[in-house]
Structures are given as C-alpha cells and as structure tokens.
Amino acid sequence: MTRYKAIISYDGTLFSGFQRQPGERTVQEELEKTLQRLNSGQPVIIFGAGRTDAGVHAYGQVIHFDLPQARDVEKLRFGLDTQAPEDIDVVSVEQVADDFHARYDKHNKTYEFLVDTGRPKNPMMRHYATAYPYPLDLDLMQEAIKDLVGTHDFTGFTATGTSVENKIRTITRATVEPEGRPNMLVFTFTGNGFLYKQVRNMVGTLLKIGNHRMPVSQIKTVLESRDRNLAGPTAAGNGLYLKEIIYDK
Amino acid sequence: MTRYKAIISYDGTLFSGFQRQPGERTVQEELEKTLQRLNSGQPVIIFGAGRTDAGVHAYGQVIHFDLPQARDVEKLRFGLDTQAPEDIDVVSVEQVADDFHARYDKHNKTYEFLVDTGRPKNPMMRHYATAYPYPLDLDLMQEAIKDLVGTHDFTGFTATGTSVENKIRTITRATVEPEGRPNMLVFTFTGNGFLYKQVRNMVGTLLKIGNHRMPVSQIKTVLESRDRNLAGPTAAGNGLYLKEIIYDK
CATH class of the missing domain: 3.30.70.660 (Pseudouridine synthase I, catalytic domain, C-terminal subdomain)
Known part of the structure; x- marks a missing residue:
C-alpha cells in the first residue's frame, strides 16, 4: 500500500460540492471514479482536506488516497488529470507517509x-x-x-x-x-x-x-x-x- | 425615431456567435428579443460592429438600434441589462445621430x-x-x-x-x-x-x-x-x- 497526496483545482459551478452525496455530481465521486479506472477497476476512497459547498471553487484542495503499488507520480498526475472531467485539474501528486491525513493533519x-x-x-x-x-x-x-x-x-x-x-x-x-x-x-x-x-x-x-x-x-x-x-x-x-x-x- | 448606441459585453461560451442564424442561440437574437419586449412587442433590429464567432467573448462590442421614441438612457440600459440573459450585460447606452452606424462608421x-x-x-x-x-x-x-x-x-x-x-x-x-x-x-x-x-x-x-x-x-x-x-x-x-x-x- 502506498499513500499519495494530491493538490487539485476545480471549477465548483457544476458540482454539488466536494463531498459524495447520493444522486449528486460531486468532486469526490468524479475523482474516485477516475482513480478506480486507473486502479484496475478496484475502488479507491479519497479524503479531502476541505469539504467545499456547491458552487465553491478550489485552486489548492488537498486529497489523499491509497493505491496497492508505488507509481511514478508524474505519470499518475498526468493520467488522473487527463482522465478526470474537464472541470477538475490535478496540479501535483506526491508519495507521502502512510499516516498522512489530508483532513486531520494540522x-x-x-x-x-x-x-x-x-x-x-x-x-x-x-x-x-x-x-x-x-x-x-x-x-x-x-x-x-x-x-x-x-x-x-x-x-x-x-x-x-x-x-x-x-x-x-x-x-x-x-x-x-x-x-x-x-x-x-x-x-x-x-x-x-x-x-x-x-x-x-x-x-x-x-x-x-x-x-x-x-x-x-x-x-x-x-x-x-x-x-x-x-x-x-x-x-x-x-x-x-x-x-x-x-x-x- | 431615435438612434441608440450601446456597449455590451457577453460570455461567448453558450452562443453560436454574435450574428443571427436560424436555429442557433446568438447574441443578436437574444438582444433583439429583449428589445422587442421593451418596445411594446414591436421588432427591433440591431447592428453590431463586430460579428464575433462561436465561443468568442466581448467586453466592448458596440451595437446600434432605433426606437420610436426618446428614452432615458440609464433606464433603458438598466432595463436591457436586467432583462437580457445573464451571459449578456449592457455596459452603457447613449443617444446618437440618426446616421451613426456601429459597423460602417470608421x-x-x-x-x-x-x-x-x-x-x-x-x-x-x-x-x-x-x-x-x-x-x-x-x-x-x-x-x-x-x-x-x-x-x-x-x-x-x-x-x-x-x-x-x-x-x-x-x-x-x-x-x-x-x-x-x-x-x-x-x-x-x-x-x-x-x-x-x-x-x-x-x-x-x-x-x-x-x-x-x-x-x-x-x-x-x-x-x-x-x-x-x-x-x-x-x-x-x-x-x-x-x-x-x-x-x-
């Protein structure tokens, strides 16, 4: 298991906010769907530092997630960025310690x-x-x-x-x-x-x-x-x- | 007959350009529909200085049009601005000489x-x-x-x-x-x-x-x-x- 921290930006206009909600288009769900495709179809859960509301934008939202193997981080960033919807961009991806938590770390x-x-x-x-x-x-x-x-x-x-x-x-x-x-x-x-x-x-x-x-x-x-x-x-x-x-x- | 010159701005994203085209959403058609409502239902033709293409934006497009009577230009601007779709804004309206032409005047x-x-x-x-x-x-x-x-x-x-x-x-x-x-x-x-x-x-x-x-x-x-x-x-x-x-x- 390898933990990754990513900085993402998004245009909040067409999202019902960051956090997954049934029946709504959210940043979390779109990114999790993209990560699942890059993870041989296995689900990936992401954790975001801030749960932005509907219509709220981000230049520097931070998320973390785990993948079963170590990846080249620039290839992972590029793959995520190009496969995510056009209103989400992936600015950077880095490998972090297994106990890093986007939300709970100070x-x-x-x-x-x-x-x-x-x-x-x-x-x-x-x-x-x-x-x-x-x-x-x-x-x-x-x-x-x-x-x-x-x-x-x-x-x-x-x-x-x-x-x-x-x-x-x-x-x-x-x-x-x-x-x-x-x-x-x-x-x-x-x-x-x-x-x-x-x-x-x-x-x-x-x-x-x-x-x-x-x-x-x-x-x-x-x-x-x-x-x-x-x-x-x-x-x-x-x-x-x-x-x-x-x-x- | 009174001739008016207006400066308008618009977000071109959802328009098929400035110029009226059958079956397409255009800036000209939307503004003409708005002017018609403000002109007791009588059609008004507008002339634009530049015919911007689909997706092209404007901060300072100039148009002219004629109305049967003289109006308070700030009230006319406000009425047009608030009744036009939200991706068109009316920056200013002024009365001009009857021979002013947005497109053909140098x-x-x-x-x-x-x-x-x-x-x-x-x-x-x-x-x-x-x-x-x-x-x-x-x-x-x-x-x-x-x-x-x-x-x-x-x-x-x-x-x-x-x-x-x-x-x-x-x-x-x-x-x-x-x-x-x-x-x-x-x-x-x-x-x-x-x-x-x-x-x-x-x-x-x-x-x-x-x-x-x-x-x-x-x-x-x-x-x-x-x-x-x-x-x-x-x-x-x-x-x-x-x-x-x-x-x-």
Whole structure:
C-alpha cells in the first residue's frame, strides 16, 4: 500500500460540492471514479482536506488516497488529470507517509472570496465572483476586517445548528483589497480551520459594513455575542475559492 | 425615431456567435428579443460592429438600434441589462445621430487573446482562455509580433475563400505579455479592421513561433506570400475577446 497526496483545482459551478452525496455530481465521486479506472477497476476512497459547498471553487484542495503499488507520480498526475472531467485539474501528486491525513493533519488553509462590484457585473465572471453592485467603502471594510485576526470563538459566524463542538479558531490573515482586474475586490483569510459557512458569513457581514448598513464595530459585536442573527447574510458560494493548504511539518 | 448606441459585453461560451442564424442561440437574437419586449412587442433590429464567432467573448462590442421614441438612457440600459440573459450585460447606452452606424462608421477595434500556459490548465478559465501547455519562448513571440504592425495585405492570415475583396488592413498595436495571473499570456491587437479569423490565425502562428516550430521570420513570410498554408493553425475561439471599439470623430 502506498499513500499519495494530491493538490487539485476545480471549477465548483457544476458540482454539488466536494463531498459524495447520493444522486449528486460531486468532486469526490468524479475523482474516485477516475482513480478506480486507473486502479484496475478496484475502488479507491479519497479524503479531502476541505469539504467545499456547491458552487465553491478550489485552486489548492488537498486529497489523499491509497493505491496497492508505488507509481511514478508524474505519470499518475498526468493520467488522473487527463482522465478526470474537464472541470477538475490535478496540479501535483506526491508519495507521502502512510499516516498522512489530508483532513486531520494540522494545517493552515487560505480562502479567497472574489466580489464583482461592477454595474453591470462582468458576464465572464458570473460563476467566479459574487456580484455586489452597490456602493462599498473599502476603508471601512479594511478597518473592520482586522477584528477577525486572532483566536476567537466564531459561533456567531457559523451556520446555526453546526454539530462541531469547539468553535474556537485562529485567523492569522484577513485582508480585503482590489484584486487587479476592474471592479474586482478580493477578501483573503488564512487560518487553522474554518467552521461551516464561516468565510461566507464573514464576507456577508463585511459587505454590510462597507455598504454602511452595519457599523464598523459589528465584527466585534458578532464575535462577543456569538449571535448568528447579528451577522450579515451568507455571501453566495460562487465567489469563494479554497486557495491553498499548508501542512505543519 | 431615435438612434441608440450601446456597449455590451457577453460570455461567448453558450452562443453560436454574435450574428443571427436560424436555429442557433446568438447574441443578436437574444438582444433583439429583449428589445422587442421593451418596445411594446414591436421588432427591433440591431447592428453590431463586430460579428464575433462561436465561443468568442466581448467586453466592448458596440451595437446600434432605433426606437420610436426618446428614452432615458440609464433606464433603458438598466432595463436591457436586467432583462437580457445573464451571459449578456449592457455596459452603457447613449443617444446618437440618426446616421451613426456601429459597423460602417470608421473605428479602431482592440482584440485580446488569452492563453493559459499552465500544466495543468486553470479549470476556472477553460472557457475563457486557450490552453497551450507547451514550452513557449516569450521573447521570440515579442520579436515576431512587431512584424504585424503597419499596413499590410493580410490575405495569408484570413480563412481561404473569404469574400471580402480588399484584404489590406492597418494594425497600430500588436503585443504579447504576461497577463498578471499565473501562467496567463495576453496578446493585444488594435487596428482599423480585422478579416475573418485573422486574429486567431495570427495567434496560432505566433504560438508556433514561440514553440520553436516556425522561424521568427514566419510572420513576414506569411504577409509577403499571402499564403494561408504558411501560417499556423487557427487558435480556438475561447481565448478571444472583443475588448474595445473607438470610433473616429
């Protein structure tokens, strides 16, 4: 048995998310089907570091899986990449220790969230950025976003009813800035873990602050109160990207 | 009768091109249907400056059309933009002189062509850039592309059998450079007119030069010989963008 770690990217538009669900097209199922073909028809289970939702994209999702034999990793990458559906790409494959676990090994994740502030929006980006065609005060968002950095109880920014018990996470980077292309803003968050819908709820709250419909102190209020009702709406998934995952050594 | 000029952008992926064709989904037909709804059910004909092919995108296509009455142009823009399909956006609408003609009035067009050189390609860009996962020498392409600037007979770069008689055009800008995003190159061409498939054939030739499969002098050879067989293959339409149209005053 040999364990492999792979970095994959995908366009989330036509997927019902990463995780296998009966009757739905998922990244996990498509990759498992591709791996099974490359494994003489024997099933292969993959484990992903992050379970992205429907419509959410990835540049740097990490998965691991086991194959019965050692393979040339570049040939394996090429075979997987060319045989997987065209909305999944396999960036790299490497052999790892048998106890490596994409999900449970300690890591930091970086998410990006793209917002199209154009009026009208960019039609080429309609699946790849969330349209927000309203006035936005970038300075206010840049001030408020700093309050997310640090170790906090993020209960107020996760979906109510989330089963995870410990809602304390550490964010080491939280920024918002022009992305480079016209009318595009990019939010970037790096941390040791994110709760269900946390990034989208943080972005939804920051957009309300930027649009002067919540005070700049609202991030602190939500963190302290742990009250989901005080946060903004969940921003749409089409702007969200799982950008990079860095494992602790 | 009032004449309007509009700048529109569209994602060409799901269109069989700009120009109306029986049984096909085209930008012209979708916009004419939208205008008809806004014109009390009376048909409206639109004229586009450039007839983009299937899969080709636009940020700055220009159209004109007539309506029986004067309208508030921002309300008209908003109505068109919101009622048109989501892969067409209406950037601006203005009232123009009754003799303005989007196609026949003298203008300069700028086209961009995006190439994804990544191995693997970026899955988010698979409809928005042409994948070229082979070695490319940017310096060679930058040297060769200069030969396109000026007034030339572009017969060798158009589709054989094109019915247009005069194949002399002037290119005032021709550049290729990194686009900003990882592994993305952008070709930019500005000129007073482009023949059918000219941009895609120029790009196809430049990529062959960059990949060392044609000499750097090949652009000159194709221009002088006017022989389509000496040019490279037609690059795919998904990397091509009609970027901007500037009318002479």
